[in-house]
Amino acid sequence: MHTTPEPPRPAKRHRNWDEVPRWQIYLPLGIYLLFTLIPFYWILLFSLRPAGSTSLVPWPMTFDHFEKVWTERSFGTYFQNSVLVGVVTLLMTTLVALAGGYALARFNFRIKRAFMLGLLCSQFVPGALLLVPLFEIFAELQMINSLGSVIIAETVFQLPLSMILISNFIKNVPYSLEEAAWVDGCNRMTAFRIVVLPLLRPGLIAVGSFAFVHSWNHFLFALMFLNNQEKQTIPVGLNTLMGADSVDLGALAAGGIIAAVPVVIVFAFIQKWLITGFSAGAVKG
Amino acid sequence: MAQAAAVAKPPTPPRRRRASATPRRLPYLLIAPAALLMLGFIAYPVIGVFYYSLQEYNPTKPWRNGFAGLDNFVHAFTEDPLFWDTLVFSAKWVFVEVGLQLLFGLALALIVNQTFVGRALGRALVFSPWAVSGVLTSAIWVLLYNSQTGITRYLADAGIGSYGTSWLSDTSTVFPAAIVADLWRGVPFFAILILADLQSVSKDLYEAAEVDGASRIKQFWHITLPHLKDAIVLSTLLRAVWEFNNVDLLYTLTGGGPAGVTTTLPLYIANTSVDAHNFGYASALTTVAFVILLFCSVVYLRLSKFGGEDK
Numbered sequence: 007m008h009t010t011p012e013p014p015r016p017a018k019r020h021r022n023w024d025e026v027p028r029w030q031i032y033l034p035l036g037i038y039l040l041f042t043l044i045p046f047y048w049i050l051l052f053s054l055r056p057a058g059s060t061s062l063v064p065w066p067m068t069f070d071h072f073e074k075v076w077t078e079r080s081f082g083t084y085f086q087n088s089v090l091v092g093v094v095t096l097l098m099t100t101l102v103a104l105a106g107g108y109a110l111a112r113f114n115f116r117i118k119r120a121f122m123l124g125l126l127c128s129q130f131v132p133g134a135l136l137l138v139p140l141f142e143i144f145a146e147l148q149m150i151n152s153l154g155s156v157i158i159a160e161t162v163f164q165l166p167l168s169m170i171l172i173s174n175f176i177k178n179v180p181y182s183l184e185e186a187a188w189v190d191g192c193n194r195m196t197a198f199r200i201v202v203l204p205l206l207r208p209g210l211i212a213v214g215s216f217a218f219v220h221s222w223n224h225f226l227f228a229l230m231f232l233n234n235q236e237k238q239t240i241p242v243g244l245n246t247l248m249g250a251d252s253v254d255l256g257a258l259a260a261g262g263i264i265a266a267v268p269v270v271i272v273f274a275f276i277q278k279w280l281i282t283g284f285s286a287g288a289v290k291g
Numbered sequence: 292m293a294q295a296a297a298v299a300k301p302p303t304p305p306r307r308r309r310a311s312a313t314p315r316r317l318p319y320l321l322i323a324p325a326a327l328l329m330l331g332f333i334a335y336p337v338i339g340v341f342y343y344s345l346q347e348y349n350p351t352k353p354w355r356n357g358f359a360g361l362d363n364f365v366h367a368f369t370e371d372p373l374f375w376d377t378l379v380f381s382a383k384w385v386f387v388e389v390g391l392q393l394l395f396g397l398a399l400a401l402i403v404n405q406t407f408v409g410r411a412l413g414r415a416l417v418f419s420p421w422a423v424s425g426v427l428t429s430a431i432w433v434l435l436y437n438s439q440t441g442i443t444r445y446l447a448d449a450g451i452g453s454y455g456t457s458w459l460s461d462t463s464t465v466f467p468a469a470i471v472a473d474l475w476r477g478v479p480f481f482a483i484l485i486l487a488d489l490q491s492v493s494k495d496l497y498e499a500a501e502v503d504g505a506s507r508i509k510q511f512w513h514i515t516l517p518h519l520k521d522a523i524v525l526s527t528l529l530r531a532v533w534e535f536n537n538v539d540l541l542y543t544l545t546g547g548g549p550a551g552v553t554t555t556l557p558l559y560i561a562n563t564s565v566d567a568h569n570f571g572y573a574s575a576l577t578t579v580a581f582v583i584l585l586f587c588s589v590v591y592l593r594l595s596k597f598g599g600e601d602k
Contacts, residue, residue: 132536139336
């Protein structure tokens with residue numbers, strides 16, 4: 007819009023904050039954008055150019071790596087498993103956190119402080135360090151090699167933060183709206199569904215997508231609880247591509263692209279909600 | 292807001308409302324699923340870790356299993372140099388990583404908070420690595436750092452450096468190389484959190500400062516930064532805890548190597564339990580890590596006077 011820097015005029019002084027010189031925005035942003043995009047370009051390049059090529063443009067283009075990874079390296083199966091884990095984790099986290107968050111936002115009850123303290127403390131519990139006892143629990147429940155174990159573990163470790171976020175979102179919805187609905191004859195559940203839920207949409211999208219992206223990316227639970235290759239998820243598949251002595255870079259790149267696509271798509275759609283979602287519900291309670 | 296609503300609402304008899312819509316048990320029912328899940332899959336395993344930390348417990352050496360008292364802890368503090376090495380590296384890793392993430396994240400948030408042409412696209416692009424994490428970040432940077440076909444090759448083509456160097460397998464370059472890889476996904480995360488909070492700074496404050504003739508730098512120090520303080524304190528703490536605990540990236544990027552120089556304490560614990568099956572010792576190390584985290588967090592929150600005057 008304003009490409010030429012304007013001389014400071016007293017009449018416009020109050021808008022000075024919005025008028026940082028353009029180069030002070032575009033130059034650092036451009037540099038940062040390079041840092042962000044070169045790695046993405048690199049992986050795209052490796053996934054599309056034939057093995058052995060050193061060209062810096064993916065031409066001639068080949069989809070062999072994708073085909074190979076998808077069929078020979080079972081990424082088709084991994085993909086299905088990851089989608090299942092991601093979607094179920096998303097639903098469970100959102101539902102359980104919604105119920106809990108509502109209780110925290112709207113009621114005072116005896117164990118509330120203890121419960122909040124538990125939520126905070128759980129942030130210090132390193133999931134990776136609970137691998138062994140968790141493994142034993144899932145073994146006891148006969149859930150080793152079932153995706154259920156990963157779904158439960160992911161959900162549990164998403165819950166504390168999700169619940170705090172959702173309860174903050176709910177606090178931002180005026181209580182009087184709900185009360186008005188009760189006066190009009192709704193019961194608590196209906197009032198919640200009709201009045202509160204629609205206003206929570208940005209928050210729920212933020213929390214749900216967080217849960218999805220986290221479970222999609224997370225690695226150790228799946229590595230630990232799923233021994234059967236048929237049950238593995240994408241990050242574990244990627245790790246096996248990296249672990250080999252002679253790394254097949256084309257396959258690794260193609261696998262990486264397959265792993266990135268769903269989260270990048272999710273991210274592109276939710277970006278707008280994410281920021282409003284956070285500013286409404288995040289750090290300040 | 293709650294008080295305002297209470298004042299504004301028509302006087303409905305509170306007793307009837309409680310009787311019809313708010314049974315006593317409702318809040319307990321609502322938190323029950325979350326509470327049960329967390330008790331079963333966080334609290335119970337944590338207790339398990341504390342219990343095992345006092346045991347000699349190694350399925351591959353069952354004849355030695357049994358109560359060990361504080362032996363595991365004594366061993367860690369007095370006889371295990373690896374424990375100290377990994378602890379020092381963890382501190383270094385978290386300190387450098389989170390410090391840089393905060394610095395760059397804040398700068399990035401300030402930039403994309405401005406109004407400029409292409410802002411939506413710019414935001415989406417610079418934030419996109421946030422969605423990518425752990426193993427995928429490793430995969431990407433393994434490709435970039437590859438000694439045969441990575442950027443070093445192209446740098447060498449251009450006359451910078453030499454062919455065949457791999458930044459990930461040289462003890463002198465692996466630390467910065469891993470830091471840069473982790474910054475790539477960590478900075479956007481910080482920037483998103485800070486940006487969210489930036490948007491709630493009242494524009495009036497800046498306008499008032501403007502009228503008083505405060506420079507932009509002064510405005511940043513006296514308006515923006517104080518406003519962001521709580522968000523920065525909390526996100527830095529959370530990020531530090533996550534960076535400390537997260538093993539995905541280093542496990543897959545460097546595997547803790549070369550020669551163990553990038554092994555964090557949690558990574559050492561994972562190796563001790565998953566590979567060496569020394570569950571008792573790993574649990575003791577976990578307990579130590581947990582105590583250190585808790586202690587540092589409390590000190591940090593105290594020092595930064597988190598929450599300030601409200602509440």
